[in-house]
Amino acid sequence: MKRSVGQILGKTGIRIPLILWTIAVLYPIFWMFLGSFKSNAEIYRNPWGFPETFNWQNFADAWTNYNIDTSVFNSLIVTVVGAVLTLVLAIPTAYAIERLNFRGSKFLFTLYVSGMMIPMVLGWIPLFFLLMEFNLLDNIFGLAIVYAVSQLPFTIFVLTSFMSTIPKSLEESAAIDGLSPYGVLWKIITPLSMSGIITVTIMNAIQFWNEYFMALIFLQTEENYTLALAIDYISSEAQYTNAWGTLFASLVIAIIPVIILYAIFQRRIAKGMTEGAIKG
Known part of the structure; x- marks a missing residue:
């Protein structure tokens, strides 16, 4: 007892x-x-209570009057392009570092891992002038490239830990059957590393969707604003126009995709992080 x-x-x-x-x-x-469902009068009168009537006008105002629709589209492009580009660069790099054992592979891996320790803020000014030089400043695709490069060290670190436990006998058997190194990578290694790939893709996508500071520095016109910048603009406007309901509605629009994405892939994320920790 x-x-x-x-x-x-x-x-x-x-x-x-x-x-x-x-x-x-x-x-x-x-x-x-x-x-997000209250009028301004309700927010001031009863900020902590339930709305008297569910007012969908706040969402309509945020979507049309404050161009949230354009910002959502921009964020979607930046997130998808950035996540895909990260995988395109990270998967072959992780495979080369982990499986090919060329001279300098360990040093290259250490270099990438050390990149995780360097704050991105140190590169913002050089990146600004670099993007300006290549005419990619105030360009959502230029921002997507910056996002992809910024997440390369983390993505490579995670993927190498998954690839390290794949038996080399599978590669040897595939090579005997005439499969090229590229075929081994995309037909054997990549499918067997799918848990890690899904995990880093979701984590990178959430990071890109919510990112604010680099978007603030590298984007300059409102038509290119991502969702984070649009919400910041609404927040500054709400102080003078009392558009608090519209601000709450825009925040709801921003977090719903993240909640849905995490709810769908929750088990995959937990499984991938656990396997990565064990394998790493």
Whole structure:
């Protein structure tokens, strides 16, 4: 009995802080959802209560009056292009570093890993002038290239840990059957590393979708704004126009794709992170 009581108290002592932390994290999000359906009068009169009527006009205003539709499209392009380009560059690089064992492969891997320790802020000014030189400043595809390069060290680090445990006998058998090194990479190594690829793709996509500072520096015209910049613009306008409901609606529009993406691939992400930690 004493042991069972002690176990119950121990579990309770762990669960209570977790429950409190969950409430502290989820309540502001819940409050934001409620605010997106309120009029300005309701927000000022009863900021913490439920809306009297669910007002969808805030979403319409955010979508049309503040060009959230264009910003969502820009963010989608930047996210997809950046995530795909990251994989195109990272998968062959990780395979070459991990499996080909050429001279300098360990040094190259160390160089990439050390890139994870360097803050991106140190490269913002050189990147600004570099993009200007190649006429990619204020260009969403130029921003996507910067995003892809910024996530290369992390992506390569994760993928090499997955590829390291794939039996080399599979590659040898494929080579005997006449498969080229490129065929081995794309037909054997890549499918067997799919858990890691899905994990880094989702994490990179969420990073690109939410990124703000590099978009603020490298994008200059409103028609090229990503969603983060558009929301920042609405936030500054709300101080003078009282468009708080529109701001909440734009925030809801921004987080819904992330929530859906994580809900769909939650098990894949957990599985990929666990396998990566064990294999690494």
